[in-house]
Amino acid sequence: METQSLHRGRLIDHIQLVVRDLPASQRFYEAVFAALDIPISGTGPDFFWADELFVSSADSQAAHGHLTGRHHLAFQARDEAMVQAFYQATLAAGGTDNGGPGERPYHPGYYAAFVIDPDGNNIEAVYHGPARRSADSVVVEFDE
Template sequence: MIDHMTLHVSDIGRSIAFYTKALAPLGYIPKAHHEPTIGFGVDDGTLHSDFYVSPAQPGTTPAPTHIAFRADSENAVEAFYDAALAAGGRDNGAPGPRAYHRGYYAAFVFDPDGNNIEAVVDWSHAQTSSGNAN
């Protein structure tokens, strides 16, 4: 299990502003302040953050990566997409079902550094009341 991850970014202020807005529909807030690094996590009354943004080392360019955030509904995926675009993200796949497998609903945006950020709700592992997979 992953406790936390750090994404190195070229402009920390721009990235904090982007992620504060883009992740709000998923329930994430800025929590851990280790200036200039900021940690984001769910608003659960603790200081635990599982996603951090931190400045890249001087003279380096961060390599783009892919990060997927779990959403609790298709509406949350859509709200993430809208918020991310409004915060300056670029479209990389509008909200909708994906052919990966049944029940996978996601949206993709590029953040200010070109990272592929996804919000996904994946119902393929959901159980019905009888215990059978959907």
């Protein structure tokens, strides 16, 4: 019997959003990706994608005619300036304010901005602050 190997890397392989108005969503997410320096990977008549985010219309083959519900997606930003650029670009592209750029209480250095996309999804850009090593961090090594 052949076994399957499991790749351990990222937690999420990909996410699909099914949207009401694909052109409006494409304008919005192109602004998100431009601000975060993420290239659009591909487009078609009823979809587009970038990295692990796939966005399609309800009539696309993968959607089976159903819209996805409301989601919260958080994109990593390189620095606070990138979070601010994300916020401004998404508002200009049809997003709605859901919390302007600023530090949040989630952990020290958590700097984020939140907007609502054209389909009601809560979209965030977050910068986790400069790399720091916690006094509580532990490195575990395994012998093979």
